[in-house]
Amino acid sequence: MRRRLVKENRPKVILYGLGPIGISTGKILAQRQSIEIVSAIEIADDKAGKDLGELLGIKAARGITVSKTLGEAKNYGIADVVVHTTSSFVETVFPQLEEIISGGMNCVSSTEELFFPILKAPDATRKIDELAKKYGVTVVGTGVNPGFVMDTLPLFLTGVCERVDEVHIQRRVDASKRRLPLQKKVGATLDADEFYKRVETGTLGHIGLRESLQYLAVNLGWNLDDIEEQVDPVISEKDITTEYFHVKKGQVAGIKHIARGFTNGKAVLSLDLRMYVGAEKSFDRITIGGNPSLEIEVKQGTPGDIATASILANSVSLAMHADPGLINTKYPMWPHCEKL
Amino acid sequence: MRRRLVKENRPKVILYGLGPIGISTGKILAQRQSIEIVSAIEIADDKAGKDLGELLGIKAARGITVSKTLGEAKNYGIADVVVHTTSSFVETVFPQLEEIISGGMNCVSSTEELFFPILKAPDATRKIDELAKKYGVTVVGTGVNPGFVMDTLPLFLTGVCERVDEVHIQRRVDASKRRLPLQKKVGATLDADEFYKRVETGTLGHIGLRESLQYLAVNLGWNLDDIEEQVDPVISEKDITTEYFHVKKGQVAGIKHIARGFTNGKAVLSLDLRMYVGAEKSFDRITIGGNPSLEIEVKQGTPGDIATASILANSVSLAMHADPGLINTKYPMWPHCEKL
Numbered sequence: 001m002r003r004r005l006v007k008e009n010r011p012k013v014i015l016y017g018l019g020p021i022g023i024s025t026g027k028i029l030a031q032r033q034s035i036e037i038v039s040a041i042e043i044a045d046d047k048a049g050k051d052l053g054e055l056l057g058i059k060a061a062r063g064i065t066v067s068k069t070l071g072e073a074k075n076y077g078i079a080d081v082v083v084h085t086t087s088s089f090v091e092t093v094f095p096q097l098e099e100i101i102s103g104g105m106n107c108v109s110s111t112e113e114l115f116f117p118i119l120k121a122p123d124a125t126r127k128i129d130e131l132a133k134k135y136g137v138t139v140v141g142t143g144v145n146p147g148f149v150m151d152t153l154p155l156f157l158t159g160v161c162e163r164v165d166e167v168h169i170q171r172r173v174d175a176s177k178r179r180l181p182l183q184k185k186v187g188a189t190l191d192a193d194e195f196y197k198r199v200e201t202g203t204l205g206h207i208g209l210r211e212s213l214q215y216l217a218v219n220l221g222w223n224l225d226d227i228e229e230q231v232d233p234v235i236s237e238k239d240i241t242t243e244y245f246h247v248k249k250g251q252v253a254g255i256k257h258i259a260r261g262f263t264n265g266k267a268v269l270s271l272d273l274r275m276y277v278g279a280e281k282s283f284d285r286i287t288i289g290g291n292p293s294l295e296i297e298v299k300q301g302t303p304g305d306i307a308t309a310s311i312l313a314n315s316v317s318l319a320m321h322a323d324p325g326l327i328n329t330k331y332p333m334w335p336h337c338e339k340l
Numbered sequence: 341m342r343r344r345l346v347k348e349n350r351p352k353v354i355l356y357g358l359g360p361i362g363i364s365t366g367k368i369l370a371q372r373q374s375i376e377i378v379s380a381i382e383i384a385d386d387k388a389g390k391d392l393g394e395l396l397g398i399k400a401a402r403g404i405t406v407s408k409t410l411g412e413a414k415n416y417g418i419a420d421v422v423v424h425t426t427s428s429f430v431e432t433v434f435p436q437l438e439e440i441i442s443g444g445m446n447c448v449s450s451t452e453e454l455f456f457p458i459l460k461a462p463d464a465t466r467k468i469d470e471l472a473k474k475y476g477v478t479v480v481g482t483g484v485n486p487g488f489v490m491d492t493l494p495l496f497l498t499g500v501c502e503r504v505d506e507v508h509i510q511r512r513v514d515a516s517k518r519r520l521p522l523q524k525k526v527g528a529t530l531d532a533d534e535f536y537k538r539v540e541t542g543t544l545g546h547i548g549l550r551e552s553l554q555y556l557a558v559n560l561g562w563n564l565d566d567i568e569e570q571v572d573p574v575i576s577e578k579d580i581t582t583e584y585f586h587v588k589k590g591q592v593a594g595i596k597h598i599a600r601g602f603t604n605g606k607a608v609l610s611l612d613l614r615m616y617v618g619a620e621k622s623f624d625r626i627t628i629g630g631n632p633s634l635e636i637e638v639k640q641g642t643p644g645d646i647a648t649a650s651i652l653a654n655s656v657s658l659a660m661h662a663d664p665g666l667i668n669t670k671y672p673m674w675p676h677c678e679k680l
Contacts, residue, residue: 033680153496159651160650299635300635302634307500309502317678318674321670332674333673338657
């Protein structure tokens, strides 16, 4: 099917999901004059039926009543792009994506697993990609991490390398400057036992680290023998007081989540993410071993909250311009080093 | 015209131009097992007629005799990608590109002006783009600078920004560690008068800085009121001895080339490139002012020589996968911030 042309220069956007990320992204989009938000979807009772402008705190978005489902939404199927922020997992979002794509709408999603789902969910990935091609729409899974710091940015940097032997990425986030939910999310104030229990039940840990690692390996043309993933607490070495609470010496200050990819027993890829209260500073550091070797630092790091909402908002144009299909199942459209 | 399919997995490459960059790129490509170099072109008498393997110093490339023109080359029109490294200027390379494209071959070119030629050479740009679409091939103009440090990398970084107000880029290259031609190219050992004379005749100065600036402005959606470009000598404050020669105190140590883009009297874009012997260290620094603001440093900088050859070699796959046309006349296929 041919891509539907946008009849005017103002892409029509539907917000699907009004959790913290959906709200932040909505705020950015509502302030972009060349984009028009035409509908919003949120199943939660405290938001459905409300006025979007009030939820976003932005006048320009007034007059749009939040619907419970996409099917009920005004402009269903007339919109150009759905900005989708409901869940981290491909399995959960699959029926939602089916509905969006079959409605003939492009989709930008914050679903972490959707950034590079081919290895974890090959069947769903192929179905999404085929369906998107059938309806002539583009599906973009993105965010700051996965989507930027530990995958696309390092791969972009390899564009100037003749040869890449290893890639190591460190991300340090001083959680004490972040919002309360993030401080809770990293497990601050827990004891170590409780921390590990929550890791086992899947309520602690960063989603998408494995996807970032696999995206790098596949696009560098590397066959990994093994992947190791490890989540541990960072134990506070002193008493720390944040805006919200106290972390005592010996309690959990936050999380250390590391993924490594091995070839011939050597960790050729490592993604080392630490988010905890009391981190001396935030930074992102990408080290590429090869020819040339490169070391890149993002001073102060890439601020997670605003960066995620921004890259989702900035992907609306990408979803309108890129070829139909699921975006990271295709060759990235910029030069990068690959083993050839 | 439909894109011609590559019948086997080994793209056939022609090297067009065997100057220092052509040779370096050829060395990389000759060592990539999944690429096959099928011809080489060089007009210079000391290379035409010679064996490519000997010129590259690589056995795998033996048996290919260097032709003087593309028309005479074996496999003309059968190759998938021409790696073109002949001149910095669009006007000079235009007939060469016409021949490559009309031969049905994709092209990766180091021509600096070709990185973003639409503003300087709009007619040639449109003709190249139209011709490439007619023949179903992709033309990529790239390099480390323009092509990476001061344009695509900063634009890539804006993908995580809600809003970009200004972008400032510094590149410092300690020329004393570089090859003799580069030390000469930056004007080392000249006196200031001679330096400015050479700038006037166009034999000194970095080509492509204006193109990098315009690429950033157009893709960020900014209308610049004015562009200023200034080339000055860096005067040595002490006697310096390199592997090749002595720079006395008061002589030119190298070049300072700055381009600025203004809106409402403010320099919202600045590209500040300094290459000189005796620079304390090499680095690239990208500062983005906006929300969030970001500061990124490439420690030791991106090494120019190997990086340029690498990005050319890495663009062979891009030229095979991207949609037909001239690459930077289209929307970049990754999220970036734009004024909307």
